[in-house]
Amino acid sequence: MFLLLFERMSYHYRGDTTDIGFWMVRISNFMVFVLILGIIFSFTLYLIDLLKHECGVDKTPKQLIISCFICTIAIIILIISQFTEFYYYFDELNRYHRARGFIICYLFPLMVLILDLSVIIEYYKRIGKLQRISILLFSVVPLIASIIQIFTYGVSFTSITLVGLVVVLYVFALIDMNNIVERANKHEIEIIRGEQKNMQLLFKQTATALANAIDAKDKYTHGHSRRVAEYSVKIAKYAHKGEKECEELYFAALLHDVGKIGIKDSIINKEGKLTNEEYGAIKMHPVIGMQILSSISQSPYLSIGAHYHHERYDGRGYPTGLKGEDIPDIARIIAVADAYDAMTSRRSYRDPIPQQLVREEFVKGIGTQFDPTYARIMLHLIDLDSEYIMKESSGQNKSEKIESLVCGAYRSTVSDGILLTNTVTHIHLTSYMNVERKHENIPSFVLFDSLDGRIHDDERKCRELLYHEYASIRADGIVTGKGIRNVQKRTNETAGAAAEDKAMLRGEKISFDLEAVRYRDHLLIRMSNRFRFHEIIIALPDSTRYAYLSLTGEYCVIDDVDIYKTEEEIGKGYIPRIAEEITYINVPAGDIPNVQVDGWRSAISEGFVVTDGMRVIFHTMSLPTARLVWHCPFAVLYTSDDGLPNGDDYRELTVVRLDGEGWEEDDHVENRVNVSKLDSFIDWNDWKEKNKAGQDCELLFRVDKEKISITTEYCGLSICSVTTFTEDMHEVYAALTGDQCALTNIRIIR
Numbered sequence: 001m002f003l004l005l006f007e008r009m010s011y012h013y014r015g016d017t018t019d020i021g022f023w024m025v026r027i028s029n030f031m032v033f034v035l036i037l038g039i040i041f042s043f044t045l046y047l048i049d050l051l052k053h054e055c056g057v058d059k060t061p062k063q064l065i066i067s068c069f070i071c072t073i074a075i076i077i078l079i080i081s082q083f084t085e086f087y088y089y090f091d092e093l094n095r096y097h098r099a100r101g102f103i104i105c106y107l108f109p110l111m112v113l114i115l116d117l118s119v120i121i122e123y124y125k126r127i128g129k130l131q132r133i134s135i136l137l138f139s140v141v142p143l144i145a146s147i148i149q150i151f152t153y154g155v156s157f158t159s160i161t162l163v164g165l166v167v168v169l170y171v172f173a174l175i176d177m178n179n180i181v182e183r184a185n186k187h188e189i190e191i192i193r194g195e196q197k198n199m200q201l202l203f204k205q206t207a208t209a210l211a212n213a214i215d216a217k218d219k220y221t222h223g224h225s226r227r228v229a230e231y232s233v234k235i236a237k238y239a240h241k242g243e244k245e246c247e248e249l250y251f252a253a254l255l256h257d258v259g260k261i262g263i264k265d266s267i268i269n270k271e272g273k274l275t276n277e278e279y280g281a282i283k284m285h286p287v288i289g290m291q292i293l294s295s296i297s298q299s300p301y302l303s304i305g306a307h308y309h310h311e312r313y314d315g316r317g318y319p320t321g322l323k324g325e326d327i328p329d330i331a332r333i334i335a336v337a338d339a340y341d342a343m344t345s346r347r348s349y350r351d352p353i354p355q356q357l358v359r360e361e362f363v364k365g366i367g368t369q370f371d372p373t374y375a376r377i378m379l380h381l382i383d384l385d386s387e388y389i390m391k392e393s394s395g396q397n398k399s400e401k402i403e404s405l406v407c408g409a410y411r412s413t414v415s416d417g418i419l420l421t422n423t424v425t426h427i428h429l430t431s432y433m434n435v436e437r438k439h440e441n442i443p444s445f446v447l448f449d450s451l452d453g454r455i456h457d458d459e460r461k462c463r464e465l466l467y468h469e470y471a472s473i474r475a476d477g478i479v480t481g482k483g484i485r486n487v488q489k490r491t492n493e494t495a496g497a498a499a500e501d502k503a504m505l506r507g508e509k510i511s512f513d514l515e516a517v518r519y520r521d522h523l524l525i526r527m528s529n530r531f532r533f534h535e536i537i538i539a540l541p542d543s544t545r546y547a548y549l550s551l552t553g554e555y556c557v558i559d560d561v562d563i564y565k566t567e568e569e570i571g572k573g574y575i576p577r578i579a580e581e582i583t584y585i586n587v588p589a590g591d592i593p594n595v596q597v598d599g600w601r602s603a604i605s606e607g608f609v610v611t612d613g614m615r616v617i618f619h620t621m622s623l624p625t626a627r628l629v630w631h632c633p634f635a636v637l638y639t640s641d642d643g644l645p646n647g648d649d650y651r652e653l654t655v656v657r658l659d660g661e662g663w664e665e666d667d668h669v670e671n672r673v674n675v676s677k678l679d680s681f682i683d684w685n686d687w688k689e690k691n692k693a694g695q696d697c698e699l700l701f702r703v704d705k706e707k708i709s710i711t712t713e714y715c716g717l718s719i720c721s722v723t724t725f726t727e728d729m730h731e732v733y734a735a736l737t738g739d740q741c742a743l744t745n746i747r748i749i750r
Helices: 002-012 019-053 062-084 102-122 129-151 157-216 224-238 243-254 258-262 276-282 285-293 300-308 329-344 355-365 372-384 459-464 497-505 684-693
Strands: 088-090 096-098 405-407 423-433 442-449 468-474 479-481 486-493 510-519 522-528 532-539 548-554 556-569 595-597 615-622 633-639 651-657 662-664 669-677 695-704 707-714 717-725 733-738 741-749
Touching (some): 002 019, 019 088, 019 129, 062 102, 102 129, 157 224, 157 243, 224 243, 224 329, 285 300, 300 329, 329 355, 329 372, 355 372, 372 662, 405 548, 423 442, 468 522, 468 532, 479 486, 497 510, 548 556, 595 733, 615 633, 615 684, 615 733, 633 707, 651 669, 651 717, 733 741
Antiparallel strands (some): 088 096, 423 510, 423 556, 442 468, 442 548, 468 479, 486 532, 510 522, 615 741, 633 733, 651 662, 669 717, 707 717
């Protein structure tokens, strides 16, 4: 700015012969030359500082030292020239003229700029991108302007370019400084986040270690706290809790049993029934846990989870007897997860409870033991968990991870059951005589059904787990049927039975390949080895129960077991029928065909358009194999382009079960189910008996703009399901389905 000002004044007072003009023209011209050298000298100093502090150049380059020296010499000669008229002089009219040494005054800045440019080129890659552009321009453009200025007179190109480029250099330096500050801030934020992450990790590891220490007090609760934490987070996510809430819930659930530290090991690990005094001590662990965790003031949710996780929704819990929504939300979620893991884990007095029975307990506990919202979410998680992954695990997989069996007397050793479905299961194994070398040494297979997928011989367990054995099949093709309607066998000889017997007696290792598949009430099993091939068709007593296959044998070692399933499903006709299909719907139909639902939603009725005031009346009866609360009818709301269930562009909106359960299946709907027990409701066992006896049911549909409600009174339950749509639905359809029930005489009244 001063450079341009003095440049302007030098032209303004040129030719002014007054005293002021005399002095101003001399001062202004001198200042122009001084400021040009000063700017170039300042740029050199800026380069030295830039290289030292940002480029990591400890030693100043020689070129820049020479540049500083030249600038100093140039200023000294400029001062001397004011008295010797070496660079310029003024005539009698006070006008500026170049002198004989004028060219020298431009050579000094040119040399400095050239030296500076050489340094810029040398350290080009070390300089920041923005600064690189600005200092390159500052070196090159004034250099060119200075050369032009030597041959021109009047317009000061050098002054104009220097001033302009000083502004550019300043702006670019400012931008680069902002970038540096921003990077520094980001780096600092990353450091802080890293520290926070490390602290969170340390907190998680500390909490996990404490939870493991708590679980270690009880030999039957290994991993209990971790599983409760994981189940709690699953429930919270389905309840649309935020990420922070889920994180807090995880740690609260992880430490929910911390109060057991204050309970004697002899009480926690007692095998038999607890005395009243011992049970009272156990009931103190929520209070002890609250006292331990209340000191962590930064995380109050930890003590809340520990203190209230044994409260019941009906107010009959402990330690404070809170009721309903007075119980903290975080504790209501933990209570559901804790109960689920307690039931699905092994205890000293029982094996893990099968998931179907666990599910029934949750149905019965809705609104009494458990918060209805979170209990229904857990029911939905159980329904999604078809592989029963949500359970206590020692790290091994399910029955498909059978490695080897050493069998003594027949069925002394058995594997877990392998579920047979309408996709083909392939089993490869080898068998040979064990060290006892008995005459009979042969692998066998047992076909059965039970709630836990395992073979049981104890009468009480068979009753509790609904154990039903269909048949046993020896590897030589002999079938012993117990609970089947018919069996058909075909054998092809290769080397023959005699050769097979001799090989077994010699203790040879024999490979067996087995294929097993089920379609409704028929099973097909193909067995082969190098001696014989057997094809066995079995007619099961019904299409409802599951079919498991367990490996066992007699005085043999079963080894190298490999199990895998194909993905392709078989259809009708793949297994030749050897017995008539059992049906419970061979009665006159109503407005649409009758439906027999042998398994969970294995069949569904025709769909019908929902209209306001529509009534659907039908007769329902649970099948003889039905044992559980939800073995009852379901109503489904859906949309599809062709109106068919599972049709084109099918969208399932909600499912309402007549045991009072409901679940929305679409992101664009919200479903709320209100259930109350009428005076006619006795208990759930009576409810199941009424379903088995058969009941008439009437569903009333009401349509109100974006809402559809379904109401009914069924077996002592008053059910009202309200489905709200968050987007426009042109036509909504309904259909009937269920689990282990027969639906007949379905009438639709509009």
